[in-house]
Amino acid sequence: MGLKYNFLCVAISIVLLSGCSNSNHNDNSSADWAFEFVVWNDYIYQLTDEYVENIDEKIGEVTKYSDMEGTYSENFSNTYKKGTKYYAIQGISTEKAIAVEEKGKYRKAIRDGKYGEK
Template sequence: MKLKKLLFSIIIFSVVISAGCSNSSWVSSFVVWDGYIYQISDEYVDKINEEIGEVTMYSDREGTYSGNFSNEYKKGTKYYSIEGISTDDAIAIKENDDKYRKAIRNGKYGE
C-alpha cells in the first residue's frame, strides 16, 4: 500500500513540475527597439528628447517575436531618446505616471 501511495505522489509531482515548465517566462524585463534588446533598469530619467518608437507587441511568454516587442510594457507604450545619451547605450520608456524608466542596450535581439 505504501508503494502505491509513493508511486502516486511521484506521478502527481511529475505532472505538476511538467505543467509549470511549459509556462516559462523571462528572467528579466526588457523592450526591443530597432532590432536591439534593452534591459529595463531601476533608474528613472528626467531629461528626455524625442519619441523614437513604441511597443508593437507584448507577451509574457518566452518566444521570439517581431517588431518593437516587450515582455513588460503593453502595446502602445512609447520609447524616447535620452538627452546626452546615445540610443546605442540606452533609451527611456514612458510609464503610466509620466515617469521615464531607463532601459540599457544589451545586444541584438534574438541572438
C-alpha cells in the same frame, strides 16, 4: 480501522499533492524571463530601476507584448503592453540607452545587444 484509515488518508494526500506539482512547462505557461526588457530597432534593452527626467523625442513604441517565451518581431516587450512609448534620453546615445514611459515617468533601459542573438 484507525491505523488503516490514517494510512489511507496520508497515501491519498500524497497522490493528490504530487499531481498538483508539475515541473514540466508547456507552451501555454508564462515565461521565466531572465530580466525585463523591450526591443527597439532589432536591439534588446534591459530595463533598470533608474528613472530619468531629461527626455528627448519619441522614437517608437511597443508593437507586441507577450509573457510567453519565444522570439518575436517588431518592437517587442515582455513587460509593457502594446502602445507603450519609447524615448531618446538627452545626452545619451540610443546605442547606449533609451527611456520607456511608465505611468508618467521614464524608466531607463540599457542596450544589451542584438535581439535574438543570445
